[in-house]
Amino acid sequence: xxxxxxxxxxxxxxxxxxxVATVRLLERLGVEVDFPAAQTCCGQPQFNTGYRRETVPLxxxxxxxxxxxxxxxxxxxxxxxxVRHHYPSFGPEAAALGPRTYELTEFLVDVLGVTDVxxxxxxxxxxxxxxxxxRMLGLGERPRRLLEAVKGLELVELPGAxxxxxxxxxxxxxxxxVSAAMGADKVANAVSTGAGxxxxxxxxxxxxxxxxxxxxxxxxxxxxxxxxxxxTEEEPWR
Amino acid sequence: MSGVFMGMPAFPEAxxxxxxxxxxxxxxxxxxxxxxxxxARAVAELDDWAELREAGKRIKDRTLRHLDTYLLRLxxxxxxxxxxxxxxxxxxxxxxxxxxxxxxxxxxxxxxVKSMATQEIGLNEALEAEGIRAxxxxxxxxxxxxxxxxxxxxxxxxxxxxxxxxxDIFRETMGGWGRPAPEGLSDSPAELAEAARLHLREKxxxxxxxxxxxxxxxxxxxxxxxxxxxxxxxMCLTLPETLISVVGxxxxxxxxxxxxxxxxxxxxxxxxxxxxxxxxxxxGTTDDDGPSAxxxxxxxxxxxxxLADEVGRQALRCIRCSACLNVCPVYERAGGHAYxxxxxxPIGAILTPQLRGTASEVDASLPYxxxxxxxxxxxxxxxxxxxxxxxxxxxxxxxxxxxxxxxEKAAVRAATWVLDHPGVLAAxxxxxSRTRGLHPKRLPGPGARQWSESRDLPELxxxxxxxxxxxxxxxxxx
Numbered sequence: 001x002x003x004x005x006x007x008x009x010x011x012x013x014x015x016x017x018x019x020v021a022t023v024r025l026l027e028r029l030g031v032e033v034d035f036p037a038a039q040t041c042c043g044q045p046q047f048n049t050g051y052r053r054e055t056v057p058l059x060x061x062x063x064x065x066x067x068x069x070x071x072x073x074x075x076x077x078x079x080x081x082x083v084r085h086h087y088p089s090f091g092p093e094a095a096a097l098g099p100r101t102y103e104l105t106e107f108l109v110d111v112l113g114v115t116d117v118x119x120x121x122x123x124x125x126x127x128x129x130x131x132x133x134x135r136m137l138g139l140g141e142r143p144r145r146l147l148e149a150v151k152g153l154e155l156v157e158l159p160g161a162x163x164x165x166x167x168x169x170x171x172x173x174x175x176x177x178v179s180a181a182m183g184a185d186k187v188a189n190a191v192s193t194g195a196g197x198x199x200x201x202x203x204x205x206x207x208x209x210x211x212x213x214x215x216x217x218x219x220x221x222x223x224x225x226x227x228x229x230x231x232t233e234e235e236p237w238r
Numbered sequence: 239m240s241g242v243f244m245g246m247p248a249f250p251e252a253x254x255x256x257x258x259x260x261x262x263x264x265x266x267x268x269x270x271x272x273x274x275x276x277x278a279r280a281v282a283e284l285d286d287w288a289e290l291r292e293a294g295k296r297i298k299d300r301t302l303r304h305l306d307t308y309l310l311r312l313x314x315x316x317x318x319x320x321x322x323x324x325x326x327x328x329x330x331x332x333x334x335x336x337x338x339x340x341x342x343x344x345x346x347x348x349x350x351v352k353s354m355a356t357q358e359i360g361l362n363e364a365l366e367a368e369g370i371r372a373x374x375x376x377x378x379x380x381x382x383x384x385x386x387x388x389x390x391x392x393x394x395x396x397x398x399x400x401x402x403x404x405x406d407i408f409r410e411t412m413g414g415w416g417r418p419a420p421e422g423l424s425d426s427p428a429e430l431a432e433a434a435r436l437h438l439r440e441k442x443x444x445x446x447x448x449x450x451x452x453x454x455x456x457x458x459x460x461x462x463x464x465x466x467x468x469x470x471x472x473m474c475l476t477l478p479e480t481l482i483s484v485v486g487x488x489x490x491x492x493x494x495x496x497x498x499x500x501x502x503x504x505x506x507x508x509x510x511x512x513x514x515x516x517x518x519x520x521x522g523t524t525d526d527d528g529p530s531a532x533x534x535x536x537x538x539x540x541x542x543x544x545l546a547d548e549v550g551r552q553a554l555r556c557i558r559c560s561a562c563l564n565v566c567p568v569y570e571r572a573g574g575h576a577y578x579x580x581x582x583x584p585i586g587a588i589l590t591p592q593l594r595g596t597a598s599e600v601d602a603s604l605p606y607x608x609x610x611x612x613x614x615x616x617x618x619x620x621x622x623x624x625x626x627x628x629x630x631x632x633x634x635x636x637x638x639x640x641x642x643x644x645x646e647k648a649a650v651r652a653a654t655w656v657l658d659h660p661g662v663l664a665a666x667x668x669x670x671s672r673t674r675g676l677h678p679k680r681l682p683g684p685g686a687r688q689w690s691e692s693r694d695l696p697e698l699x700x701x702x703x704x705x706x707x708x709x710x711x712x713x714x715x716x
Contacts, residue, residue: 007703009657013667014696016703023707035707040657046650048610050632054647054654061658131611164567168609173688175607177254180692181263181571182609211693215679 002032004069009041015203021230038065044082075104077133105142115145120233122152126195130202159189167208201225248600249607253572274564276510295621298555308457315460319522321532329359351471352376353451357580375470384411390574393560401425448478452485461521465514481529488554503619507559540593549630555620562614584614588627605631667702674698
């Protein structure tokens with residue numbers, strides 16, 4: 001099977017390791033991965049901040065970049081939700097990309113039909129389900145099922161898991177105090193689990209929570225789900 | 239504070255105060271989490287919740303589509319039942335109508351049932367200016383009134399107060415409004431409730447005029463409906479000689495069959511009860527039973543403007559249950575006062591800018607008072623897609639281009655241009671990566687400063703993903 005990787009702008013510029021991990025994971029599962037270089041950003045930041053007109057060129061670019069692919073895999077629930085839920089309002093061509101776009105865990109569980117991806121990650125991990133993946137895509141138990149199958153991984157429950165971490169795109173800078181208060185509660189909940197790793201499937205949320213973890217010197221680090229799933233006994237991820 | 243991302247100081251600044259108020263944070267956290275969990279249990283009991291939610295949405299949408307028809311039908315039925323219908327285009331007109339009606343009775347005091355519409359129009363203040371005293375009789379509204387405070391929640395207006403604060407308010411102020419608090423009043427809920435009962439009872443028995451809102455108006459029979467928990471509403475609706483009800487025009491439902499849906503979804507969503515303790519319905523006037531004069535003031539006050547907006551109109555489905563407030567992570571931290579309106583929380587953030595417009599700073603800041611997490615949409619019993627309306631209203635604010643938004647628009651346009659030119663984007667990413675050793679963890683400047691006050695900036699990678707791909711997958715179609 002041949003798929004297109006939609007790495008997302010945040011991963012391209014700030015978290016390329018998540019993109020590398022996604023490639024490594026998919027190739028290990030026998031999937032042929034393309035990276036159409038014309039891709040940049042899905043346009044979500046513009047759209048959600050109220051700049052619909054400024055979103056149009058990016059929607060057009062994204063749709064063109066992934067023309068001809070039956071499966072577009074995105075290691076971000078938020079960007080996948082943008083394409084699936086909001087692209088239809090930009091016309092039929094944009095709408096057609098939605099059903100061909102899969103958030104990474106959807107692709108693994110629903111399309112490939114795997115939950116045990118042969119990963120090994122000997123750490124205590126807690127999982128934060130990001131809001132757009134949770135509510136707009138309805139990812140449900142998929143990420144947990146994938147994590148539970150990872151050898152050596154101890155999955156611990158995150159209290160208040162379904163509460164927003166406070167990132168919210170431009171919300172984080174427009175309402176910095178409320179955003180930070182939400183983030184502080186998320187951090188406190190994560191620390192209370194005793195986990196060494198806070199796992200998520202959306203790096204924009206992890207940018208925010210991870211930035212707070214780092215500022216506070218908290219004893220855990222934020223890691224994208226793809227990097228945990230890419231990790232094996234032979235080739236451990238960092 | 240001006241800058242690219244700071245065109246809307248109002249909500250963020252009010253919220254900053256609230257976030258730093260430890261007691262307020264604790265009160266709100268405790269109250270919202272308790273009711274949020276109870277609601278989830280109450281809703282989970284029904285296996286047809288999804289159908290009820292969809293039915294509620296459709297009934298409201300159909301009614302709003304033919305609002306003129308149903309309002310005229312309602313007026314006809316109310317009039318036939320002995321009531322008088324008044325139409326108020328805005329707050330000033332509604333206040334004038336009510337003030338004149340009270341004056342015509344010769345009374346100088348009224349008792350009130352908890353009502354969002356009368357708070358929206360500032361009726362108590364308008365009556366006060368004409369020498370008429372309005373007594374709030376809902377327990378939480380009483381606490382707010384005695385404390386010279388503002389409501390901070392739709393259902394529980396004194397949610398920001400704890401028991402100790404309420405005891406202090408009762409002790410210090412009840413005497414100035416009527417019967418004082420009993421000697422040695424403690425902060426036990428039973429004692430506080432008893433103090434309020436004793437204080438309010440003399441008002442119920444004395445009042446000749448009652449003022450209410452309504453949760454629903456049934457067009458087919460001209461019947462008004464108030465659902466409540468404390469029984470104060472029942473007292474105000476039955477004891478006075480004159481009853482005046484001020485109701486938003488969107489509160490009409492066509493038939494009793496339609497009402498049946500909302501009498502299931504409202505209590506479970508708001509107080510997490512299967513059924514609320516008191517449901518009062520009345521139709522015009524009845525000889526020798528209840529008020530002998532009934533006036534219905536139908537309030538527009540911006541609602542037809544909201545109705546004209548294809549995306550925004552869904553806010554008019556709202557049945558004021560407050561489920562969205564109780565589940566909202568922003569409301570929980572910012573509190574209700576930060577929203578600068580009697581409608582706080584997610585519903586307030588989409589309702590207020592539609593009813594009042596977005597000219598003021600606080601109203602223009604409301605559509606941004608959300609992380610778009612979607613928890614509000616999930617619990618809404620009439621399926622209002624609040625995130626969708628928030629984004630829609632952000633567009634309206636951005637289009638108006640107020641201070642800050644002109645700069646923001648320029649920045650967004652520049653970002654879009656770069657993102658639409660992958661070569662330029664890649665060059666920028668490379669420069670950023672190569673100079674990463676020089677990047678500080680905290681940055682000055684709009685946006686970056688707000689970010690780095692509480693969070694470290696990430697260390698940039700040695701190379702962007704697209705460069706890794708080129709090196710490691712050479713020859714691949716890319």
